[in-house]
Amino acid sequence: AEFQEELTREMRDGFAQQGLKLDKVLEQNQKILEQLSLGSVSRMSLYAYERRPDAPPGKKGKAAAWLGGGTFGSTYRMRKKDGVDDRRYALKFVEDKNSELSELAKEARQLAHLDHPHTVRYFDAFWHTVKARDEDEEDMVQFVIVMELLEGGSLQAKITAPPQPPSAAARWVQQVASGLAYMHSLNL
Numbered sequence: 001a002e003f004q005e006e007l008t009r010e011m012r013d014g015f016a017q018q019g020l021k022l023d024k025v026l027e028q029n030q031k032i033l034e035q036l037s038l039g040s041v042s043r044m045s046l047y048a049y050e051r052r053p054d055a056p057p058g059k060k061g062k063a064a065a066w067l068g069g070g071t072f073g074s075t076y077r078m079r080k081k082d083g084v085d086d087r088r089y090a091l092k093f094v095e096d097k098n099s100e101l102s103e104l105a106k107e108a109r110q111l112a113h114l115d116h117p118h119t120v121r122y123f124d125a126f127w128h129t130v131k132a133r134d135e136d137e138e139d140m141v142q143f144v145i146v147m148e149l150l151e152g153g154s155l156q157a158k159i160t161a162p163p164q165p166p167s168a169a170a171r172w173v174q175q176v177a178s179g180l181a182y183m184h185s186l187n188l
Helices: 004-019 022-038 063-064 101-111 155-159 168-184
Strands: 047-049 066-069 073-080 090-092 122-130 140-150
Touching: 004 022, 047 063, 047 090, 063 066, 063 073, 101 140, 155 168
Parallel strands: none
Antiparallel strands: 047 073, 066 073, 073 090, 090 140, 122 140
16 A cells, blocks of 8 residues: 555656646546447547648648548548647558458557557557448448657658758668568568
């Protein structure tokens, strides 16, 4: 009991140094856990779209948060709604209807094991259902991957314009190779 009291004091002090109150954080987390366990709240409801700093003035909401897209889906800049966590995230919405659902979950489990300075950090993954707008449409199930938001822009944009000095290009190639070697060491 004494150890637990000391640990709680240390946690309160740590949160206070960040301008947060431990009791408020625990209360909000408890509410979220209760809602999730009852199935009344989608985990997606914990996040809000966040406008990109470079988004055109006329764009709002989801369109202003769009980071990019590809064959499997789109990625958006997002934040948590609760206000406790001021981190920004990249949420990738995988929409490929041909993928095996178990393969997506397997990929998320593999991402969870990555811990390297030259790979994107994985935080969470979950299923999200988008309700159909019309009766003749089906609901769409998406697999959402919550990752670290990298603020530096795309590597492709950095490489192509303007041309970079060879030392910068060499550093980027080394970082990419290091991340790939790490992933290969895990048989990914």
